[in-house]
Amino acid sequence: MPTNKEFSESESLNLSMRGGNWTVQTALVISSLAHAYLQVAASTRSVLVFPDSMCYYRWDTLTTDTINAANDMILASTEQATLLPVPYNLGNRPVLHLKQVISKAAEKCRCVEL
Numbered sequence: 001m002p003t004n005k006e007f008s009e010s011e012s013l014n015l016s017m018r019g020g021n022w023t024v025q026t027a028l029v030i031s032s033l034a035h036a037y038l039q040v041a042a043s044t045r046s047v048l049v050f051p052d053s054m055c056y057y058r059w060d061t062l063t064t065d066t067i068n069a070a071n072d073m074i075l076a077s078t079e080q081a082t083l084l085p086v087p088y089n090l091g092n093r094p095v096l097h098l099k100q101v102i103s104k105a106a107e108k109c110r111c112v113e114l
Contacts, residue, residue: 027108030055030100035065042092044113050081051109054101059087059094067099074101083114091095 003034021043028036030051040047049057056072075082075098086094 021113023113025111025113026096027110028106030098030109031103031105031107033100033103035102036098037068038096038098038111039063039096040086040096040113043092044086046083046085046114048081048083048098048112049075049096049098049109050111051075051098052078052107053077053104054103055098055109058088058097060097061093061095062091063095065097065099067097067100069099069101072103079112081112 023041023044025038028038030036030053038047054077055075056067056069057075058067058068058072075084084096086096094113100107
């Protein structure tokens with residue numbers, strides 16, 4: 001057990017991933033296969049996401065729909081939020097893109113910038 005205010009490796013990783021600001025964003029509408037995106041602040045290191053349904057996601061610097069259903073990662077809808085680290089090579093305005101895998105009405109994705 002660490003002493004004298006030292007942290008274990010896992011505690012240190014958790015601190016580095018979750019330290020900083022907590023900025024709740026407006027829920028993104030991902031209904032009926034609509035493309036949604038979140039342009040995150042330059043200081044954001046990760047985004048906590050909680051989608052209502054499964055969706056594709058990708059990072060880049062464009063605001064147009066760049067989702068590639070054949071190759072992009074799938075974010076599952078779960079009982080817990082998922083932490084997505086922001087890629088360091090995207091400059092000052094990285095963009096997170098989201099799009100449903102299967103079309104459903106009235107679905108959203110909640111996001112928090114960390």
